[in-house]
Amino acid sequence: MFLISIITVNFNQPEATIELLKSIDLHYLNADLEVILVDNGSRENYENNFKLVKKNIKYIRSEQNLGFAGGNNLGIAQASGKYLFLVNNDTEFTSGLIETLVQTLEANAKVGMISPKINYFDDQSIIQYAGFTHMNYYTCRNSCIGQFEKDNGQYDGIVAPTGYVHGAAMMIKQEVLPKSGVMAENFFLYYEEMDWCELVKRAGYEVWINTNALIYHKESLSVGKNSALKEYFMNRNRILFIRRNAKFQQRLFFYVYFALFVTPRNLLKYVMKKEFNFIPVLLRAIGWNIKNNVNSKKLGYTLK
Numbered sequence: 001m002f003l004i005s006i007i008t009v010n011f012n013q014p015e016a017t018i019e020l021l022k023s024i025d026l027h028y029l030n031a032d033l034e035v036i037l038v039d040n041g042s043r044e045n046y047e048n049n050f051k052l053v054k055k056n057i058k059y060i061r062s063e064q065n066l067g068f069a070g071g072n073n074l075g076i077a078q079a080s081g082k083y084l085f086l087v088n089n090d091t092e093f094t095s096g097l098i099e100t101l102v103q104t105l106e107a108n109a110k111v112g113m114i115s116p117k118i119n120y121f122d123d124q125s126i127i128q129y130a131g132f133t134h135m136n137y138y139t140c141r142n143s144c145i146g147q148f149e150k151d152n153g154q155y156d157g158i159v160a161p162t163g164y165v166h167g168a169a170m171m172i173k174q175e176v177l178p179k180s181g182v183m184a185e186n187f188f189l190y191y192e193e194m195d196w197c198e199l200v201k202r203a204g205y206e207v208w209i210n211t212n213a214l215i216y217h218k219e220s221l222s223v224g225k226n227s228a229l230k231e232y233f234m235n236r237n238r239i240l241f242i243r244r245n246a247k248f249q250q251r252l253f254f255y256v257y258f259a260l261f262v263t264p265r266n267l268l269k270y271v272m273k274k275e276f277n278f279i280p281v282l283l284r285a286i287g288w289n290i291k292n293n294v295n296s297k298k299l300g301y302t303l304k
Contacts, residue, residue, distance in 0.1 A: 002032070004098060005081030008089045009038045009071035014046045016090045016218065021054045023092040031098070034058060036075040041065030067188035068167065069196075076182050081174060088168040090218040092121060100213035101171045104159055112176040112205025113197065115165040116213030119151060128217055130155040131209045132163035135194070137246040138253045140238050155211045162209040167193035169215045172200070179203035184244070186296055189229070191237035198245045228281045235266070236285035244294045258286075 006024065010017040017037070024035060037050055039061045047059045060074050072086050083102055101114050118129040130146030142163055146155050170193060180203040183196045197207045242254045263282065270278045292298055 002082040003034060003080055004032065004102065005034050005036060005075075005079035005084045007036045007038070007072055007075035007079060007084060007086045009040045009068065009075070010042060010046065010050075010089050011040045011065060011071075012042045013089055014042075014044075014049050017046070017050065018053050020087070020089050020091060020093075021050065021057070025054060027093050027095050028098060033098075034080060036060065036078055038062065038071045038075045040067075040071035040074075067185060067192075068190075069183035069187055069192040070185040073182045073185060076177070079174070083171055083173060085171045086167075086169070087215070088217065090121075091118075091168055092216045092218075094214045094216065097213050097215055100210055104208065104210045105171065105173055108206075108208070110204075110206050111173075111208045112180070112200045112203070113165050113170055113172045114208045114210055115162070115170050116215050117146075117155060117209070117211040118166055118168055118215055118217050121216040121218040124216055125151050127151050127155070128219065129166045129168075130211055131158070132166070132194075134163040135245075137242060137250040139257055140242050140246075140254060158209060158211040160208060161206050163207070164194045164197045165207055165209070168217045173205075176200055176203060176205055180205070184295070186292075186294075186298075187233075187237050187240065189233045189237075191234075191241045195241055195244060226275075228277060231278050232281045232285050235282055236288050239286070239289045240294065243289065 008017065008020060021035070024033070035054060035056070036058045037060070039046055039059065041062055041064045045061060047061065050057055050059065058078060060078060062071065062074060066074065075086075076084060083105060085098065085101070097116060101116060104114055105111055115129070117127065120126045120128050127146040127149045129144055132145065133143045135142045180196070180199040183192045187195060200207060239258065242251055246254060263286070266282055267279060270276060288298070
């Protein structure tokens with residue numbers, strides 16, 4: 001049997017991370033795994049807390065928050081496994097999760113990345129992710145298949161290509177990384193896994209889902225559902241994704257679409273909801289893309 005590397009990133013959520021570690025041990029106590037835990041700029045050093053639960057974890061501490069991509073990339077650099085399983089710290093494992101994904105990757109040389117089906121933890125009968133549609137590069141819009149649907153087995157048995165993996169749980173072959181590279185750290189938060197999928201596809205691999213594998217996700221532990229941080233990076237990175245991945249005519253159409261439709265619509269929404277503080281956030285998100293190239297490391301937003 002070959003080694004599997006599980007990588008997760010903690011940012012000021014030791015309780016959620018400890019629950020993840022417990023769920024890994026519950027289902028895979030004696031499996032050939034290495035668990036890499038990146039403490040990504042947390043206020044406190046939680047190493048001892050984590051090692052009380054799982055003493056053999058590989059603990060990496062970053063003194064600054066490097067974002068989702070940067071934190072995971074630290075873990076990737078230390079991973080020895082044939083397969084790397086990147087999971088959010090607010091997920092919990094189920095029986096058969098790892099081996100089901102590994103079997104698919106083992107059986108298909110062309111598949112570079114794969115995600116399981118994801119259901120919400122708080123109501124485990126509700127689907128969060130059963131695949132993504134492909135991106136419309138003219139509008140930077142796509143859909144998450146199955147989200148908020150009652151899980152009646154309607155997506156069971158799907159082992160097939162999908163538009164994108166889901167960042168909460170994605171397994172990648174180690175052999176892919178020298179060809180695709182790791183995640184682009186200038187995204188910091190949101191769209192980075194979709195951009196990574198584009199890199200993997202350009203490296204000659206396919207992106208799949210296997211809904212026979214299941215993981216539970218405690219959504220929105222990291223970022224509030226309606227926060228300036230989320231609003232900034234969702235808008236900034238939507239533009240950045242198109243800049244990095246769309247063709248010239250698609251980019252040109254998108255810029256006009258974003259300027260004449262998305263921006264006025266969002267501004268009107270902020271006014272109607274009296275979320276006036278979001279107005280400068282949106283303008284800063286647009287301004288960042290005007291001022292910075294597609295590989296810039298500047299965040300353009302003060303993280304609190």
